[in-house]
Amino acid sequence: MAIGVKFEKRLNPSAAMNVTVPLLSVLAALAVGALFLLLTGRDPVEVYEAMFKGALGSSYGLAETVVKGIPLMLCALGISVAFRMQLWNIGAEGQFYMGAFAASWLPLTFPDLPAAVMLPGMLLLGCAAGGLWGLIPALLRARWKVNEIITTLMFNYVAILWVDYLVYGPWKDPKGFNFPLSAKFPAAAALPTFGTSRVHVGLILAVLLAGVFWVVFTKSRWGYEIKVIGSSEQAARYAGMDIKGNIYRVMLLSGAVCGLAGMTEVSGIVGRLQPGLSPGYGYTAIIVAWLSKLHPAAILVVAILFGALQVGGFFVQTMGVPASVSAMLQGAVLFFVVGGEFLTQYRIVLARKEAA
Amino acid sequence: MKNRKFLIFMTVVMALALVLAGCGGKKEEPKKDAPKAAEKIKVAFVYVGPVGDGGWTYAHDQARKYLESKMPDVQTVFVESVPEGADSERVITQLVEQGAKIVFTTSFGYMDPTINVAKKYPNVTFMHCSGFKTAPNVGTYFGRMYQARYLSGIVAGKQTKSNVIGYVAAFPIPEVVRGINAFTVGVRSVNPQAKVKVIWTNTWYDPAKEKQAAMSLLDAGADVITQHQDTPGPMQAAQEKGKFGIGYNTDMSKMAPKAVMTSPVWNWGPYYVKVVEGVKNKTWKNEQYWGSLKENVVDLAPFGPMVPEETKKLVADAKKKIVDGSWDVFWGPVKDQTGAVKIAAGQKMSDADMLSFNWFVEGVDGTISK
Amino acid sequence: MKKMAAGGCAVVFITHKMNEVQEVADRVTVLRGGKVSGTMLCRDVHAQELVWLMVGRKVSLNTPHLAHDGCGDEILQLKDVTALNDSGRPGLNSVSLSLRAGQIFGIAGVAGNGQKELAEVLTGLRPVTGGSVEYMGELVTNLPPAELIRRGISYVPEDRLGMGLVPNLDAVENMLLKSYQNPEFSGRWLIDRQAAEARTAELVRQYNVKLAGLNQPVRSMSGGNLQKLLLAREIAGQPKLIVVVYPARGLDVGATEGIHNLLLELRDRGTAILLVSEDLDELMKLSDRVGVMFGGLMAGNFAIEEVDLEEVGLLMMGLFRREEEQIHGDRR
Structure with missing residues (x-):
């Protein structure tokens, strides 16, 4: 006799589970993290408190958490469009960089434009470049069935290296002592911020987009097509939907929103093009989108939580908690939430198997 | 199902325990804080890598510990692995908000954020390592590592049999280019036939990639490997292949004792003490400090047993000349890769030119992307 | 296979091709509707007998078919339509048929003989590589599915979920x-x-x-x-033409009955229906004409009154009456 473990898909996960399981998962993660902290000789309460304080407990921390959340929100929103159609756009990172690159072109080439021209121009350029960067894998996928996971992933490296090339080469600031930085943007190219904080209008863009996406996803004809194609391509074909056209449109939009994230980051935060603009926003956003079940409002919240987790992670370092431990805490939260998510979708069945 | 229920039950119990513990902890908090408030100067460090990188960040962290040991009235705090993008500005701000009076930001990418935060906190002193922007309360500091590089080049030039020396380099920025050039000048001062072959990794901290780059240089015939990287990966590669290496940042002989002949090292400790004392005594000025062999900010780590006496003597002689100021590495004549004389005999390269070095000297086998 | 059998190996061979049975089998068992409907030694057997076992002897007896003559205008006409199957080989081979308003055209045949390709050609899901499709007097060959839907062609596919x-x-x-x-x-x-x-x-x-x-x-x-x-x-x-594939597959008696009545009602309202089924009972009960598909060919096409079940059965096996004699003659 052998015991086999099977995962059975639940037909209809209950609404209560959808809420309680993620909450319990976070608590479980914190519990495991606490154990770990105790083992390494630290007071978990103190650490958690500091984490919370650093990320959410002060207006500055809160603002910084939002700053960190904005690119995550935008990238996750972009990703969610594609994921809804089961197009696995892993290329948010590259689309982010391409958006940042194209948006940077305007202030570097025409530094004297007024803000009223500069900012909309940068926005359009950023969206266009990100969109095109998403469109190429879409073409490959629709025309020749090239797997978009591979192409979008590869395109990330191309985009990052392209930006590296620019800042090490032609776009290098002539006054920058040969350091890999573009010239600083003029003031007209900086997104307005709220008060003295670094929170820029990218936040408003993200919230507006989330609202628009919610309407598109749940109410619109196009959203319906995306849903059907994502659920069953065969049925969509049967219903006479234009699948290729939708692959183009969806990837264009997905990339454009990720490109917008890149634009808001160079314009609102960094103020110049430089390597290492994104510490992996495009990848973290995949997790954000997925944990939010692709729901636009949930994406806003989860992005903020992820921002908080990272801001708090750095903050607790000042208490002598090494970066690796705070990374471990973040990992534990992720692991439990994803695991809990799995348990809401599936249940474990222990089955006895006859030994062969 | 039973198992599941049990799991959930356990989770709830643990969570509750945590919440309860949390309530208890909060009450204690104020008491704990009170005695801490003794008059210590809080000095903060922002690191780009983990303190255990065995390289750049490790060297800074050693200096931080040195500072703490030398100045009992100083309390230090650090944040490691801080990305150079949007995060650094927040980390610096939060350190200041937590009471740091002096902040050392130890990577080039922290330049703009350091300046930005400094504007908001005019009463805090900021020291940015390796940059070029200063402000009334921001100074920069760096070291003439090229001098130590030159000395290590002498060691490499005497040791190589194949006359090919591999150089694993991070990014084509002036600091790295300067190091490669100084090293090459050192090599060719004792071995005019030798070439220095450069591979760019485009990373400061990636043990696997750096090691891989060293391996490919070894495969291409190099028998001495040196590096401008933050991990000992290249040294381990040299040891595995039974070849020699010259480390960087800190004494890397512990990581690869059979290979490492010496390492040009950073020695920030005394300088950090000087800065903090300066701030304390209100004598600090927003200078652009470029410490040299003479001030001992840069140096060579002790030689390994494979280094012959003759070499040691050559190095000692050269060091003496540099320290007493009678000679420096980029004093003419210096030729570029094409053989054209860039610095005529009798000329000295200015600090400004050295800080924006973007060409290779004769003897370097590699290119700088432009 | 014969070698394996000669080597002492017991071989179970599942097929719907009559000539293969005749060629290799020693004993043959016929399954119908999940039950064994007969087992016999191969040398004793007549192809006819097998066919009877397969289609069921009492086919048309339980529901006597009422002559239906409400047929109207020609809705659909296929002329020599050719198409490829999923693996890129010929799936439809020069198929022609005509379907009128208020008529049920039944397609009999063992699954995988071109029925799916036929249905998909009619609904625009599969490109036509030769011949023409005319619908309501207009050429609709290779129009996109959305356009065909708009023009009133409905489709109940085999894969309902x-x-x-x-x-x-x-x-x-x-x-x-x-x-x-x-x-x-x-x-x-x-x-x-x-x-x-x-x-x-x-x-x-x-x-x-x-x-x-x-x-x-x-x-x-x-x-x-x-x-x-x-x-x-x-x-x-409110389609003019509806293509219905295996509508009652997997359903119980009551549900089947319900579906059948729906189709008949639809027919009476003047809809042209192309009904693909493997169930001869169903076809006999509902159809006004019956075509038989084998190997991508329309192997037979009868008015319901003229249907000879035995012939339909043989055609489904890919046997034509003329050849039947040869096979019997061939038997060793």
Whole structure:
């Protein structure tokens, strides 16, 4: 006799589970993290408190958490469009960089434009470049069935290296002592911020987009097509939907929103093009989108939580908690939430198997 | 199902325990804080890598510990692995908000954020390592590592049999280019036939990639490997292949004792003490400090047993000349890769030119992307 | 196979090709509807006898077919239509047929002989590589599916959950599958969920579909109710032509009966119906004409009054009456 473990898909996960399981998962993660902290000789309460304080407990921390959340929100929103159609756009990172690159072109080439021209121009350029960067894998996928996971992933490296090339080469600031930085943007190219904080209008863009996406996803004809194609391509074909056209449109939009994230980051935060603009926003956003079940409002919240987790992670370092431990805490939260998510979708069945 | 229920039950119990513990902890908090408030100067460090990188960040962290040991009235705090993008500005701000009076930001990418935060906190002193922007309360500091590089080049030039020396380099920025050039000048001062072959990794901290780059240089015939990287990966590669290496940042002989002949090292400790004392005594000025062999900010780590006496003597002689100021590495004549004389005999390269070095000297086998 | 048998190996060989049976088997068992309908030694057997066992002796007796002569204008005409199957080999081979309003054209045949390709050609899902399709007097060869839907061609596919219906979507969304762009249910951009819900509720009532709720994913519904919902949607579009593939497969007697009545009603309202089925009982009961498909060919085409079940059975096996003698003669 052998015991086999099977995962059975639940037909209809209950609404209560959808809420309680993620909450319990976070608590479980914190519990495991606490154990770990105790083992390494630290007071978990103190650490958690500091984490919370650093990320959410002060207006500055809160603002910084939002700053960190904005690119995550935008990238996750972009990703969610594609994921809804089961197009696995892993290329948010590259689309982010391409958006940042194209948006940077305007202030570097025409530094004297007024803000009223500069900012909309940068926005359009950023969206266009990100969109095109998403469109190429879409073409490959629709025309020749090239797997978009591979192409979008590869395109990330191309985009990052392209930006590296620019800042090490032609776009290098002539006054920058040969350091890999573009010239600083003029003031007209900086997104307005709220008060003295670094929170820029990218936040408003993200919230507006989330609202628009919610309407598109749940109410619109196009959203319906995306849903059907994502659920069953065969049925969509049967219903006479234009699948290729939708692959183009969806990837264009997905990339454009990720490109917008890149634009808001160079314009609102960094103020110049430089390597290492994104510490992996495009990848973290995949997790954000997925944990939010692709729901636009949930994406806003989860992005903020992820921002908080990272801001708090750095903050607790000042208490002598090494970066690796705070990374471990973040990992534990992720692991439990994803695991809990799995348990809401599936249940474990222990089955006895006859030994062969 | 039973198992599941049990799991959930356990989770709830643990969570509750945590919440309860949390309530208890909060009450204690104020008491704990009170005695801490003794008059210590809080000095903060922002690191780009983990303190255990065995390289750049490790060297800074050693200096931080040195500072703490030398100045009992100083309390230090650090944040490691801080990305150079949007995060650094927040980390610096939060350190200041937590009471740091002096902040050392130890990577080039922290330049703009350091300046930005400094504007908001005019009463805090900021020291940015390796940059070029200063402000009334921001100074920069760096070291003439090229001098130590030159000395290590002498060691490499005497040791190589194949006359090919591999150089694993991070990014084509002036600091790295300067190091490669100084090293090459050192090599060719004792071995005019030798070439220095450069591979760019485009990373400061990636043990696997750096090691891989060293391996490919070894495969291409190099028998001495040196590096401008933050991990000992290249040294381990040299040891595995039974070849020699010259480390960087800190004494890397512990990581690869059979290979490492010496390492040009950073020695920030005394300088950090000087800065903090300066701030304390209100004598600090927003200078652009470029410490040299003479001030001992840069140096060579002790030689390994494979280094012959003759070499040691050559190095000692050269060091003496540099320290007493009678000679420096980029004093003419210096030729570029094409053989054209860039610095005529009798000329000295200015600090400004050295800080924006973007060409290779004769003897370097590699290119700088432009 | 014979070598294996000679080497002492017992071989079970499953096929629907009569000549293969004749060639290799020693003993033959006929399965029909999940039951063994007969077992005999191969040398004793007549092909005819096997066919009877396969199609069932009492086929047309239980429901005497009423002559139906409400046929109207020609709705569909196929001329020498050729198409490839999924693996890129010829799947439809020069098929011609004609279908009138108010007529049920039954397609008999063992699955995989071109029925799926035929249905998909008619609904625009598979490109036609030769010949022409005429619908309502117009050439519609290779028009896109959306256009054919717009012109009134409905399709109840074999794969009801996955193609005909989307498992993850609720009943309302499934009802909208082909009509989400109709002004009745949507404006320029947005879908009018309320109107769609009302219409779905109406259909559900009218066709007596049992479901947990309009907002529940349809994947949990039973096969019969899925098929009713699917048919309801396809009929609701008031099609001129409906292609129905294996409508009663996997359903119980009651559900089957319900579906059949729906089809007959539809016929009486003047819809042209192309009915693909493996079940001869079903075909005999519903069809006005019966065609037999084998190897991508339309191997036979009879008015219902002229149908000789034995012949249909033989055609399904790929045997023509003329050849039958040879096979018998061939027997060793």
